[in-house]
Amino acid sequence: MPQTKETKKKSTSGAKKTKASESKKMEETPLHEFFLDGLKDMYYAENALVEALKKMEKEATSKELKKAFKDHRSQTEKHYSTLEKVFKSLGEEPEEKKCKAMDGLIKEAEEIIKDTDAGTMTRDAALIIAAQKVEHYEIASYGGLAQLAKTMEHTKAKELLGQILEEEKQTDMLLTEIAENAINNEAEEEE
Template identity: 45%
Template sequence: MMIKDAQELFMRLLSETNSAEKQMTRALPKMARAADDEKLVEAFQHHLEETQGQLERLEQAADSIPDIRIKRLKSHAMESLIQEGEELIDSTEKGPVRDAGLIAAAQKVEHFEIAAYGTLCELAEQLGHTKAKEILAETLKEEKSTDDKLSKLAKQNINRKAG
C-alpha cells in the first residue's frame, strides 16, 4: 500500500509500534528468565507491566482520532532486535556477562522505541491530534525512564561484575 500523506504515515507507524510492543510482551519474560542479577530480573518484569499499559495507550491514541485503526503490520526492526537478544542468550552462560549483554540488547530496544514514540508524537502534533500526542508522550517518557534505569544498573553494578 502506498502511503499518500502524513495521516497514513502516522497510522502505519502507530501499527508498527503496536506490533513492536506486542513482540516485547513475549520477549521480556524470556529476558527476565535469562538474567541472573535480581535487580535486572525485576527491571524486565516491571517493564513487561509497563509494556502492557503502553499497548493499551496505543489503542487509546488510535481511538482518539476519527478514522484511525491500528492495522496488523509486523515490526521487522523489533523482530531483528529481539532475535539479536535471543542469540546473545544462546551464546552466553547465565551470569554477569550475559546480564551486561541483556542490558545492551534491552537498550537497543529502548532506543528504537524512543525513536518510534518521538516520531509519533511529532506527527500527532503536526496533524492536530492533541489527545493522541498526550497519550503517546506519556509512553515516550516511560521509555526514556527505562533506558535511564538500565544505564544505572549497568554502570553501578552489572558491567563491573562482567569485567
C-alpha cells in the same frame, strides 16, 4: 526580473496546493497514512516485546535485572493499551503491522542468550545493551510519532504518545544505572 517571476509563480502554486489539501479530509493525506502505519508498527512491536521480556526475565542472572525486565514487561503491556487509546482518539481500529526492526532486535537478544553462559553477569551486561537498543528504537519511534501528532493537531494522540515516550526514556536511564552500579564491574571480573 525572471527570478521574481519564478518566486511569484512558486508561491501561487504553493497557495493552490494548500487550498487543495484543505478540501481533502485529513484522514486521506499520505502523511496521515504514514502516521497510522507508524502506530500499527509500534502496536505490533509492543506486543512482540511482552513475550520477549518474559524470556529475558527468565534468562537474566541478577535479581535487579530480573525485576527491571518484569517491570518493563508491565510497562510494555500498558503501552500496548495506551496505543489502543491513540487509535481510538483518531477514530481508527487498533491494528498491528509487522515491525521488522523490533523482530530483529528481539532476535539479537535471543542470540545473546544462546551465546552467553547462564548465571553470568556477562549475560546480564549483554542483555542490558540489547534491551537498551529496544528502548532507543522506541524512543526514536514515539518521538517522531508525537511530533507528527502535534503537526497534524491530534492533541489527544500527541499527549498519549508523549507519555509513552517519557516512560521509554526513564526505562533507558534505569537500565544504564543498573549496568553502571553493579553488573558491568562484576562482568569484568568474570573469566
